[in-house]
Amino acid sequence: MSVATPQIYKFPPLYTPQTNKLIRKQQLQTWESIILQSCAQLSKWCIGRNGKVYNQATGELLLSIFENEEIQRSCNIEFQQEIWAFMLQNGTALQLKEFEDSNMMAILWESLDSWSSTILEWCETSGKLNQVITIYEICQSDENSSCKFYGMPTSFCLLVLQRLVDCHRATLLKDQGKVVGVKIV
Amino acid sequence: MKKFGVAAIGDSGPFDLASNILDLQNHELDEQLSIFQVKLVEFAKQHNKELRDVPQFRAKFMRMCSAIGIDPLSLFDKNSHLFHIDDFYYQICVKIIEICRNTKDVNGGVISLEELHVNYFKNMNIEMEDIQKAIEMLTPLDGGFELFTIRKKEFLRSVPNELTDDQTKILEICSILGYASITLLRANLNWKKVRSQSVLDGMLTSGLLWIDSQSSDGEDLYWDPSWIIKLE
Amino acid sequence: MGQQGSRIKVTEADKAMLQLKMTKDELHRYSRRTENLIGTERAQLKTLCKSLHGKQLKQDNRARLLLKRVHYQERLLEQCSDQIINLETMVQSIEFKLIERQFIDGLQHGNELLKKLNSELSLERVENVMDAAAEQIEIQREVDDALSNAILGSTVNDEIDRELESLDQEVNGDKDTVPRVQDKLDQLPPANKLTEPKVSAPEEEKEPQREAPREEPLLA
Numbered sequence: 280m281s282v283a284t285p286q287i288y289k290f291p292p293l294y295t296p297q298t299n300k301l302i303r304k305q306q307l308q309t310w311e312s313i314i315l316q317s318c319a320q321l322s323k324w325c326i327g328r329n330g331k332v333y334n335q336a337t338g339e340l341l342l343s344i345f346e347n348e349e350i351q352r353s354c355n356i357e358f359q360q361e362i363w364a365f366m367l368q369n370g371t372a373l374q375l376k377e378f379e380d381s382n383m384m385a386i387l388w389e390s391l392d393s394w395s396s397t398i399l400e401w402c403e404t405s406g407k408l409n410q411v412i413t414i415y416e417i418c419q420s421d422e423n424s425s426c427k428f429y430g431m432p433t434s435f436c437l438l439v440l441q442r443l444v445d446c447h448r449a450t451l452l453k454d455q456g457k458v459v460g461v462k463i464v
Numbered sequence: 465m466k467k468f469g470v471a472a473i474g475d476s477g478p479f480d481l482a483s484n485i486l487d488l489q490n491h492e493l494d495e496q497l498s499i500f501q502v503k504l505v506e507f508a509k510q511h512n513k514e515l516r517d518v519p520q521f522r523a524k525f526m527r528m529c530s531a532i533g534i535d536p537l538s539l540f541d542k543n544s545h546l547f548h549i550d551d552f553y554y555q556i557c558v559k560i561i562e563i564c565r566n567t568k569d570v571n572g573g574v575i576s577l578e579e580l581h582v583n584y585f586k587n588m589n590i591e592m593e594d595i596q597k598a599i600e601m602l603t604p605l606d607g608g609f610e611l612f613t614i615r616k617k618e619f620l621r622s623v624p625n626e627l628t629d630d631q632t633k634i635l636e637i638c639s640i641l642g643y644a645s646i647t648l649l650r651a652n653l654n655w656k657k658v659r660s661q662s663v664l665d666g667m668l669t670s671g672l673l674w675i676d677s678q679s680s681d682g683e684d685l686y687w688d689p690s691w692i693i694k695l696e
Numbered sequence: 697m698g699q700q701g702s703r704i705k706v707t708e709a710d711k712a713m714l715q716l717k718m719t720k721d722e723l724h725r726y727s728r729r730t731e732n733l734i735g736t737e738r739a740q741l742k743t744l745c746k747s748l749h750g751k752q753l754k755q756d757n758r759a760r761l762l763l764k765r766v767h768y769q770e771r772l773l774e775q776c777s778d779q780i781i782n783l784e785t786m787v788q789s790i791e792f793k794l795i796e797r798q799f800i801d802g803l804q805h806g807n808e809l810l811k812k813l814n815s816e817l818s819l820e821r822v823e824n825v826m827d828a829a830a831e832q833i834e835i836q837r838e839v840d841d842a843l844s845n846a847i848l849g850s851t852v853n854d855e856i857d858r859e860l861e862s863l864d865q866e867v868n869g870d871k872d873t874v875p876r877v878q879d880k881l882d883q884l885p886p887a888n889k890l891t892e893p894k895v896s897a898p899e900e901e902k903e904p905q906r907e908a909p910r911e912e913p914l915l916a
Binding site: 410411412413415416419420421447449450452454459460462 | 711713715718
């Protein structure tokens with residue numbers, strides 16, 4: 280595994296749901312932070328419901344968070360579901376429309392608000408205020424390859440931009456019924 | 465990845481400039497803050513006597529310290545008796561109680577002194593003896609803090625229910641491999657299955673042990689959470 | 697084009713710009729695809745190279761075809777890249793033109809305002825106002841003269857001189873002069889009397905009504 284994990288990741292009982300309620304909650308929180316940290320380290324916005332992350336270009340398996348080969352432990356499906364439910368409830372994971380059938384979860388290792396202010400800051404520093412910007416430009420443009428939000432999935436980006444719309448800092452532009460651009464002021 | 469259009473010309477976008485400036489500002493602020501911290505510590509050393517004698521002054525000073533992120537503990541110097549020596553231990557007591565509260569949900573209220581020391585106090589130059597002394601000072605509080613020893617290793621219990629002898633023995637077994645199991649208990653203590661099972665179950669419910677049902681031989685293992693700090 | 701409950705205006709220019717940028721994005725996507733394709737084809741070519749050697753390779757149709765494709769696609773990629781730069785230049789010139797338009801608009805507004813203000817300021821009116829102002833200034837000056845002449849006459853200066861002299865002697869003079877100070881003091885009452893005719897003198901000259909009320913409290 281290429282990501283750094285806390286010591287508790289090698290603690291065998293972490294992979295078995297605990298019976299004590301308080302401990303179970305603590306356990307879920309631990310899993311949540313492990314998932315958030317790993318995704319942040321890999322700059323991955325999405326992770327499979329089975330905890331696997333693949334390199335999109337090569338198809339190579341980058342990470343399988345729920346399995347720890349080193350200590351021969353893994354979370355069973357029910358426990359995985361419970362972790363996802365916990366994260367969905369906390370708003371640290373999202374079920375995005377475009378992933379509904381492919382069993383992918385979007386991971387918010389930074390909150391939507393934090394992402395929206397990052398994008399706002401980017402607009403300010405790169406002089407994109409009051410201009411039309413396409414969503415593709417934000418997430419994929421070569422100029423932004425060093426930005427934190429480079430490679431962000433479109434629907435994820437829309438959620439972030441919606442925050443800006445809500446506070447009257449942005450207008451979404453549609454083309455043929457699909458949001459493709461945004462104007463941020 | 466190859467870049468197209470204007471982006472292909474150079475990597476230095478407008479961000480470099482902006483982030484450079486921000487970095488610079490950050491750096492300067494950091495520097496100023498650290499200078500301020502150093503001065504504050506100096507000040508504390510110089511006015512040691514006043515600080516010790518005037519409680520109001522001391523309280524205000526401590527508030528200022530915590531506002532700019534200095535842990536009051538780092539200001540204490542045992543040898544020069546900065547503030548009052550007792551205050552130093554009171555601060556450690558507060559820290560210990562805080563830590564016990566925060567970790568209660570992981571370890572069921574039992575923490576090894578080693579874990580306390582390594583994880584929380586080592587970088588503040590606080591020795592094991594200081595922690596022990598502070599814990600002694602906690603006893604009059606009657607808050608259920610108690611030290612006990614398992615295989616020459618000291619543990620602090622911060623929940624009121626006392627450990628039974630059986631529970632202590634299980635924790636002893638756990639301190640060898642990190643876990644206990646019915647087989648292990650039978651081999652080492654010659655306990656019957658029923659006895660082991662009931663004690664282990666009790667410890668699970670009170671959060672002293674974590675269960676692991678994925679061991680290679682299929683037997684449930686009961687892990688002691690204080691083992692976590694030993695994992696590499 | 698959608699607009700979701702905000703006050704930000706979306707102009708026709710914005711819409712056009714959106715189209716332009718979308719085209720750019722499309723080109724960008726195409727370049728990425730082509731680049732990937734070139735990568736995989738080059739890899740294929742390399743594996744072919746490993747299995748075939750020398751003449752065999754040169755005669756192999758697949759290798760020739762692959763190489764041709766790669767070259768062709770590289771040319772496409774270059775064109776594509778040029779086009780992206782063109783589009784970027786265009787986007788920038790449009791943005792600049794938009795700013796220029798704002799600049800012209802601003803100038804025009806300023807101009808109109810200036811014109812309006814100028815039309816309000818006709819020459820005749822200005823002359824009238826200036827004449828009136830000059831007249832008033834003249835009156836003011838006369839009044840000033842009259843007032844300053846009236847009270848501060850040369851006699852006042854004489855009086856001040858004398859007083860200063862006496863002060864001088866009082867302070868700097870010998871002790872013998874003490875009686876002399878008494879002498880000087882004796883001389884003061886006639887000096888007071890001198891002012892009286894002077895105060896009444898301008899009364900006869902000008903504006904007797906104005907001076908009249910001033911005299912009344914004096915007498916009382």
